Amino acid sequence: MAAEKNVGLVLLNSSLSPFGQRCSIALAEKGLPHEYVEEDLAAKSDLLLRSNPIYKQVPVLLHDGRTIIESLIILQYLDEAFPDTRPLLPTDPYERAQARFWADYVDKKVYGCGSRLYMIKGEPQVPANIEMAGILKTLEGELGEKEFFGGEHGFGFLDIALVPFSTWFESFDKFWGVGVAEVAPKLAAWAARCMERESVSKNVFSPEKVSDFIGEMRKDLGIE
């Protein structure tokens, strides 16, 4: 994105990365202009390797040449470094702690179990399917009757943490028979509501593209 007003931000990303998508969504929600650099993860740039020598992963945010890594930390940094923009986290310390807890749950459980599901077929899939259904129901319980996880603050930190993974929902059904619309219909409706936001629809992959990617990956790994 060409910077209309240069605030010194550069995002190193891979558009396929759900973690990088979080950062793009947050930058869009905050209306922060930035330079976007698409990384080829099979041939990482010197800038990426220098910026994130510990993990060598995207996303990386550069702010005035300084490096911030880890998507959830980047989201919190943006709130603190740009206090005049739309906040992502609530202001109340207890609510902030809750949002952080659930975002960590997304990383540990949705990403953890989802990436395990990618690799398996047949018998071992059964417990993983049951686990994923439970994770989705738990998240639906946390959403309750709210429109967004951010509650009265609207679409916020936890919504951004989870929404890139909602594009995996169709694949949960297609590859593993975990029908999110049946298991957690309110969560499926939340995902559809999120997708109506330009910040989301412009920065996540379509469920079809995600499913094509998973299908290709499973073929390459000899799983399908």
Ligand SMILES: N[C@@H](CCC(=O)N[C@@H](CS)C(=O)NCC(=O)O)C(=O)O
């Ligand atoms: N916990 C990290 C996860 C980042 C991550 O897993 N990035 C992946 C892309 S989805 C990556 O860069 N993989 C390349 C590699 O590990 O070599 C975050 O939240 O930013």
